[in-house]
Amino acid sequence: MSIALIVVGVILLLLVLLLSATVKVAREYERGVIFRLGRLLPEPKGPGLFILIPVVDRMVKVDLRTVTLNVPPQEVITKDNVPVRVNAVAYFRIVEPKAAIVQVENYMNATSQISQTTLRSVLGQHQLDELLSERDKINAILQSIIDEATSPWGIKVSIVEVKDVEIPSDMQRAMARQAEAERERRAKVISAEGEYQASERLKDAAAVMAQEPITVQLRYLQTLLEIGSNNNSTIVFPIPIDLLTALANKAEGSA
Numbered sequence: 001m002s003i004a005l006i007v008v009g010v011i012l013l014l015l016v017l018l019l020s021a022t023v024k025v026a027r028e029y030e031r032g033v034i035f036r037l038g039r040l041l042p043e044p045k046g047p048g049l050f051i052l053i054p055v056v057d058r059m060v061k062v063d064l065r066t067v068t069l070n071v072p073p074q075e076v077i078t079k080d081n082v083p084v085r086v087n088a089v090a091y092f093r094i095v096e097p098k099a100a101i102v103q104v105e106n107y108m109n110a111t112s113q114i115s116q117t118t119l120r121s122v123l124g125q126h127q128l129d130e131l132l133s134e135r136d137k138i139n140a141i142l143q144s145i146i147d148e149a150t151s152p153w154g155i156k157v158s159i160v161e162v163k164d165v166e167i168p169s170d171m172q173r174a175m176a177r178q179a180e181a182e183r184e185r186r187a188k189v190i191s192a193e194g195e196y197q198a199s200e201r202l203k204d205a206a207a208v209m210a211q212e213p214i215t216v217q218l219r220y221l222q223t224l225l226e227i228g229s230n231n232n233s234t235i236v237f238p239i240p241i242d243l244l245t246a247l248a249n250k251a252e253g254s255a
Contacts, residue, residue, distance in 0.1 A: 021054045031097040032059045046095045062097040064160070067108070071115045072165075080127045085166035086158075090115050090146065096154025104153045114149050117141060135162055185236070 026032050026046025034041040035058045044062070052059060071088040078084060092111060094100045100107045121143055125132060131138065139161055147157035 004249060022051055023049065024052055024059060025049050026061065029063060029065045031064060033062055034059050034099050039125050040061040040098060043121060060101050062094055062100055065093055066091055066093045067250060069079045069112055069115065071119055074116055074120050076120050076123045078123065078128045079125055082128045083168060083253050086119065086123055087164055088119055088160060090161040095156045099152065107153050107155060110153065111150055111155060115146055118145050118166060131165060138162060142165055170212030237252045
């Protein structure tokens with residue numbers, strides 16, 4: 001009786017192993033690339049339940065979700081001969097599972113390597129100012145080149161972003177001095193522009209006063225009111241030259 005139970009247990013175990021090797025389940029974001037006696041089947045399996053022929057079929061699962069690839073820091077010499085250290089991040093996903101398995105040995109490593117070489121090549125063709133101020137343009141160039149290179153592998157690169165740009169300390173000090181000089185230049189230009197506009201307004205005011213002499217007297221009275229509002233110990237009253245000339249002429253006439 002015990003021998004029969006052992007045989008039944010062995011048979012059940014073999015059946016379980018056979019079913020586990022035969023019945024496979026792929027998740028919604030997975031596909032099974034099947035090789036039957038070494039030959040690639042036309043269509044990947046999944047998602048859901050499917051059956052493999054034991055010993056004959058071999059399956060390789062492929063994840064279709066977007067993968068985040070960190071590109072390690074790269075030493076780059078920019079077009080204006082500035083050494084910088086740059087790293088980036090790339091987002092890609094597999095759109096052709098068969099190509100990702102058949103056309104390249106390790107699609108993850110291959111994508112990482114092509115991203116590193118492209119990063120060094122593209123950034124070496126741009127100046128430091130472009131790298132700092134035109135980040136979106138450079139990201140678009142990187143995405144286009146890497147996507148084109150990985151397209152035969154069934155990979156779609158959607159986004160490439162340059163993350164950090166490390167600049168040597170002496171270059172940072174030089175850039176800080178340049179920025180300070182630029183701010184001083186702008187301040188001087190703004191001050192000169194203000195003086196020019198003020199002189200233009202004074203010229204216009206002088207032209208108006210020349211046409212209407214009474215405005216000079218009104219301005220004179222306004223100035224006296226402004227002086228009187230302050231607690232000054234000494235007040236100087238300017239006397240118009242025309243008034244002195246008129247008094248002098250009257251004195252000569254009476255003499």
